[in-house]
Amino acid sequence: MQSYDVIITGGSYAGLSAAMALGRSLRKVLVLDSGAPCNQQTPHSHNFLTQDGARPADIAAKAKEQVAQYPEVHFRNELAVSAEKNATGFLLRTAAGNTFQARLLLFATGVKDEMPAIKGFAESWGISVLHCPYCHGYEVKQAPTGILANGDIAFDFARLIHNWTQQLTVFTHGTSQLSAEQTAKLAGHGITVNEQLVEEIVAVNGQVTHLLLKDGSTHPVAALYSRPPFRQHCAIPEALGCNLTEMGHLSVDHFQATNIPGVYAAGDATSPMRSVAAAVAAGNMAGAAMNRELILADF
Numbered sequence: 646m647q648s649y650d651v652i653i654t655g656g657s658y659a660g661l662s663a664a665m666a667l668g669r670s671l672r673k674v675l676v677l678d679s680g681a682p683c684n685q686q687t688p689h690s691h692n693f694l695t696q697d698g699a700r701p702a703d704i705a706a707k708a709k710e711q712v713a714q715y716p717e718v719h720f721r722n723e724l725a726v727s728a729e730k731n732a733t734g735f736l737l738r739t740a741a742g743n744t745f746q747a748r749l750l751l752f753a754t755g756v757k758d759e760m761p762a763i764k765g766f767a768e769s770w771g772i773s774v775l776h777c778p779y780c781h782g783y784e785v786k787q788a789p790t791g792i793l794a795n796g797d798i799a800f801d802f803a804r805l806i807h808n809w810t811q812q813l814t815v816f817t818h819g820t821s822q823l824s825a826e827q828t829a830k831l832a833g834h835g836i837t838v839n840e841q842l843v844e845e846i847v848a849v850n851g852q853v854t855h856l857l858l859k860d861g862s863t864h865p866v867a868a869l870y871s872r873p874p875f876r877q878h879c880a881i882p883e884a885l886g887c888n889l890t891e892m893g894h895l896s897v898d899h900f901q902a903t904n905i906p907g908v909y910a911a912g913d914a915t916s917p918m919r920s921v922a923a924a925v926a927a928g929n930m931a932g933a934a935m936n937r938e939l940i941l942a943d944f
Contacts, residue, residue, distance in 0.1 A: 648746040649675045651935055652737055654725045654879060655753035657682045658921050659912030659928035661708040663751055666932025668715025672939065675745055676712075677737075679724040681878075682755065687771035692779050693922040704921060728881050734907060748907070748942075749935050752895065753928060754879035755913040761793075761873060763818075765846030765853070772851030774869045780920055781868070782809040788867035790814075791856060793843065796822035798872060803836050806870055811835055814864065816856065818843050839864070877914060892917060901931035909935055 656678025723739040734748040760767040795817040842859035855865040887903040888896040895910040911927035
């Protein structure tokens with residue numbers, strides 16, 4: 646059985662960033678990745694210095710190429726399925742039947758969005774059905790835009806997106822749960838509220854053209870913002886006893902450490918700020934913090 650200083654589960658931006666920090670710290674690292682990033686159909690990444698407008702897959706490929714130059718960092722295209730604490734750290738198993746030993750674990754496994762049963766939503770997610778104006782808002786600035794949400798989430802989303810476009814409609818997809826005060830506030834900013842059920846998001850190659858509502862009406866939009874529910878992509882941290890926040894993210898401190906000694910987490914699994922730049926920063930912090938923990942244990 647092969648042993649490592651750190652096993653990183655998740656080989657996207659946070660995981661690769663941590664692997665680089667650890668490889669440069671002369672640590673023996675294994676990166677496990679199943680090849681299913683949550684932004685796999687997103688065409689462009691934005692708001693990331695030096696990489697603005699690049700394809701997410703290209704950023705990840707370049708990052709892996711650079712990390713692979715550090716000889717102590719190893720990669721396997723395998724899915725981690727379980728982990729358990731033992732006398733020298735953690736024993737981790739993969740779906741391929743392999744077992745690996747590590748002193749520390751990092752989970753950079755992201756989240757899995759649970760798509761609503763609306764035709765066209767999943768096919769357009771990350772392309773023109775969006776979660777983040779900081780990542781994509783500039784490209785659809787001042788365009789007719791929809792928000793698919795209700796209640797407090799819809800209100801908070803509307804005032805955020807209003808900064809990028811004033812051609813804004815909130816689609817509550819059923820009876821509005823907005824308060825009278827919230828509805829009046831939205832109206833005062835020219836934001837309309839439509840309570841009809843959304844029958845279909847009509848799109849061409851993921852680019853939405855209009856919404857088809859239950860009453861047969863159509864509403865042209867260039868983008869639709871939504872915050873679908875999500876779950877942790879990997880169940881292992883919870884099985885180890887890691888705490889979740891009220892929103893459902895893995896709870897970590899400023900150094901990306903969970904409440905379980907020796908277990909760290911970084912990236913989308915830990916933060917509502919789902920961006921490549923934020924994931925890279927969190928991974929870098931996690932790598933440095935894990936190296937420090939190993940130093941303190943050995944010196």
